[in-house]
Structure formats: structure tokens, C-alpha cells
Amino acid sequence: MNFAEDKSIYLQIAEKIEDAILSGAFEEESQIPSTTEFSVNYKINPATALKGISLLVDDGIVYKKRGLGMFVCPGAKEVILSKREKDFFDRFIRTLLNEAKKLSMSKADIIAMIERGYGNEQNRN
Amino acid sequence: MSKIEIKSITKTFGEIAALKEVSVTFEENHIYGLLGRNGAGKTTLLNLLTGKLFPDSGEILIDGERALENDRALSKMYCMTELNLYPEKMRVKEAFRWSAEFYPDFNTEYANSLCEKFELKTNLKIRNLSTGYHSIFKIIIALSCGTEIVIFDEPVLGLDANHRELFYKELIQNFSDAPRTFILSTHLIEEIASIIDRVVIIKNGKIIMDDEVQNVISMGFSVSGSADAVDEYIKRKRVLGFDTLGNFKSAYLLGKSDDVPSSLEVGKLELQKLFIQLTNA
Numbered sequence: 001m002n003f004a005e006d007k008s009i010y011l012q013i014a015e016k017i018e019d020a021i022l023s024g025a026f027e028e029e030s031q032i033p034s035t036t037e038f039s040v041n042y043k044i045n046p047a048t049a050l051k052g053i054s055l056l057v058d059d060g061i062v063y064k065k066r067g068l069g070m071f072v073c074p075g076a077k078e079v080i081l082s083k084r085e086k087d088f089f090d091r092f093i094r095t096l097l098n099e100a101k102k103l104s105m106s107k108a109d110i111i112a113m114i115e116r117g118y119g120n121e122q123n124r125n
Numbered sequence: 126m127s128k129i130e131i132k133s134i135t136k137t138f139g140e141i142a143a144l145k146e147v148s149v150t151f152e153e154n155h156i157y158g159l160l161g162r163n164g165a166g167k168t169t170l171l172n173l174l175t176g177k178l179f180p181d182s183g184e185i186l187i188d189g190e191r192a193l194e195n196d197r198a199l200s201k202m203y204c205m206t207e208l209n210l211y212p213e214k215m216r217v218k219e220a221f222r223w224s225a226e227f228y229p230d231f232n233t234e235y236a237n238s239l240c241e242k243f244e245l246k247t248n249l250k251i252r253n254l255s256t257g258y259h260s261i262f263k264i265i266i267a268l269s270c271g272t273e274i275v276i277f278d279e280p281v282l283g284l285d286a287n288h289r290e291l292f293y294k295e296l297i298q299n300f301s302d303a304p305r306t307f308i309l310s311t312h313l314i315e316e317i318a319s320i321i322d323r324v325v326i327i328k329n330g331k332i333i334m335d336d337e338v339q340n341v342i343s344m345g346f347s348v349s350g351s352a353d354a355v356d357e358y359i360k361r362k363r364v365l366g367f368d369t370l371g372n373f374k375s376a377y378l379l380g381k382s383d384d385v386p387s388s389l390e391v392g393k394l395e396l397q398k399l400f401i402q403l404t405n406a
């Protein structure tokens with residue numbers, strides 16, 4: 001994890017867990033590592049790790065089983081997908097346009113690049 | 126659970142005031158970073174805390190009790206210092222036995238397990254330990270002593286990257302298993318920035334910051350870009366400092382970043398950058 005990123009650490013932890021759920025590493029209804037395991041592994045304050053996990057609890061992505069630990073909610077993947085789609089414009093498109101402006105790239109240049117990207121994907125498949 | 130209250134402490138050495146009317150509280154259940162440049166007064170503060178020095182005025186309370194010459198209050202605290210306080214001929218395992226005499230909650234089994242992880246041989250004499258292993262030896266005693274307050278003064282001196290990583294992980298594990306009051310005094314700010322949750326900064330014998338890390342870093346931001354554009358933007362702003370590289374300039378500011386023009390890059394205010402800007406002479 002790169003904490004130099006311009007984002008609070010607790011948000012990065014929440015995102016890491018979401019990524020793990022999306023990739024299937026943490027399956028729905030399965031247990032995720034404890035707050036302590038996250039904080040030790042990433043060398044972050046336990047309160048920060050707890051804050052990141054609490055965020056996921058609020059979003060209905062993980063839930064607490066008393067005395068057992070944290071588990072992935074059924075339907076968590078769906079929740080993350082729709083949340084990420086909503087963020088997609090701000091996180092990627094806006095940044096893309098800002099960078100393109102800096103480099104004086106035209107709209108046609110960008111569209112051509114996106115086409116090329118899809119082309120590469122198809123060749124790989 | 127223990128808390129330390131430092132109330133209006135002044136300490137002078139001859140003509141020099143090392144600490145001037147310093148007041149600060151260390152609450153339980155937090156990992157504090159105690160930061161300051163060389164000579165700022167950190168070690169004086171720690172020596173006063175642990176009763177190695179007496180203040181000229183002011184008082185220190187541990188759980189509401191005066192700490193001065195009070196064994197019960199002082200026994201709640203362990204301070205790992207840069208100095209070696211153990212007899213040079215003593216072996217590591219003897220030092221553990223000795224520590225257990227003084228600290229009833231000293232966990233020898235845990236200390237031995239840490240020795241295995243750090244590959245410290247317990248039959249070595251303390252004087253034969255390298256700089257790095259000397260630090261490791263002291264770290265292990267501090268982590269194992271079981272007191273409510275543990276102070277680490279420059280804990281990673283001479284440690285290689287692997288051992289520093291191991292130390293930070295063991296520290297967090299230890300804190301999670303038994304939340305207490307940990308104080309880390311170090312110059313390696315970047316390494317502890319995500320581990321501590323509160324930060325106390327000393328400058329010229331005074332506390333200039335005492336806050337949650339999260340609050341501190343969200344107090345401001347950085348902007349970078351061409352010097353002209355940066356200078357234009359930072360007019361009438363609260364500027365902490367700059368870095369310039371030719372015509373490329375970065376400024377560190379207090380406040381919100383919502384009015385930054387798109388020609389400038391906005392960045393996070395990092396604890397170490399903030400520290401450098403606040404403590405530059």
C-alpha cells in the first residue's frame with residue numbers, strides 16, 4: 001500500500017478490502033482478517049484500521065458476528081460495484097481530462113487511445 | 126490504564142531554559158509521537174517524566190498522583206532510553222530476570238519469543254551487543270515490561286530495515302493486545318506517521334502542537350506548479366513554507382484547498398513536511 005497517495009489511510013484500507021471482495025479473495029459470507037491483523041500488516045494505528053472497517057459496516061459491505069469477527073455481507077459485491085461506478089467519473093474521467101488538458105491532448109486523441117486500449121484487451125483474450 | 130499530566134513544567138540548566146512552562150497530557154489508549162529537533166527538549170521532558178531530573182517549577186501527575194519521588198506512580202511507567210542502564214557484564218537473559226524483579230508484570234516468555242523473532246541470543250553479554258542489537262535488547266524489555274505507560278526514546282537506532290519493520294509490527298500487535306499509553310520519541314517521522322494517532326511537537330522548550338494526527342494533516346495542503354502561479358495563489362493565505370526547485374515551487378498552506386486553480390497540483394500535507402516547516406528556525 002502506498003500511503004503517500006493523497007487519500008486518508010482509513011479510506012485506503014476500506015478500498016483494499018473492497019478490492020479483495022471484488023476479486024473474490026474475500027468471498028461473501030466469509031470471514032475477513034481482524035482489525036489487529038490489518039493494522040499490524042499495514043503498520044497503521046489500530047484506530048485507523050477500525051475507522052476503515054467501520055466505513056464498510058456503514059455501507060453494508062461487512063458485518064460483525066458477535067464474538068467471531070467481521071464477515072462479508074451477502075450482496076456486498078453488488079454494493080461495491082454500484083458505488084464504484086458512481087465514483088468512476090470523478091476518480092478516472094475527471095483526472096483523465098485534467099491530465100489531457102495539461103498535455104494539450106485533443107478529445108480525438110483520447111478517444112483513439114481508449115479504442116486502442118480496448119483493442120489490446122481483445123488481442124490478449 | 127494510566128494517564129500522565131504535565132503541568133506548567135520549567136527546567137533550566139544554568140542559563141539555558143530547556144523547558145518553559147510546558148503543559149501536556151498523555152491520555153491512555155493512544156500511541157503518541159513526541160517529536161522535536163535535536164536540542165528541542167524531548168529528552169529533558171522524558172527525564173523529568175521518569176524522575177531522573179527534578180523540575181524547577183510545575184508538577185507531573187500520574188493518574189492524579191504526584192510523580193516526584195513516588196515509587197508507586199513511577200512504577201506504572203517504563204522508559205527505554207538511549208543510555209544503557211544495565212551492567213555491561215550482564216547477560217541478556219540475566220537482564221530479563223532482573224527486569225522481572227523490578228516490573229512484576231514483566232513477561233519473560235514473551236521476551237524470549239521476541240528474542241527468537243529478532244534472532245537475539247540471550248546468553249550474550251550486553252557489552253558484546255552491536256549497536257543494532259543493543260537497541261533490540263532495549264526494545265524487547267520495553268515491550269515485555271507490562272507497565273501501563275511505555276516510552277520509547279529513539280527505539281530504532283542502528284536497526285536495519287527488516288528489524289525496524291518487525292519492531293513496528295510487534296509494537297502494534299502489543300498495543301492491540303493490551304491497549305496502554307505508548308510514547309514514541311523519534312526523528313524518523315515518516316516511519317511512524319501512520320502508527321501514531323496523536324502528535325506532540327516540541328520546539329525550543331515549548332509545545333507547539335498537541336493534536337490528533339488526522340486533525341493535523343487535514344489542517345492544510347500543499348500546492349505545486351510554476352513559481353508565478355504558486356505565488357499568485359498564496360497571496361493572502363496562511364503559508365507554512367516553501368520548497369523551490371528552479372521555477373517549480375511547492376507551498377505548504379493551512380486551510381481548505383477548494384479554490385485552487387487547475388494549473389496547480391494539490392497534494393496532502395504530510396506530517397514530516399509539516400514538522401520541517403513548523404520547526405525550521
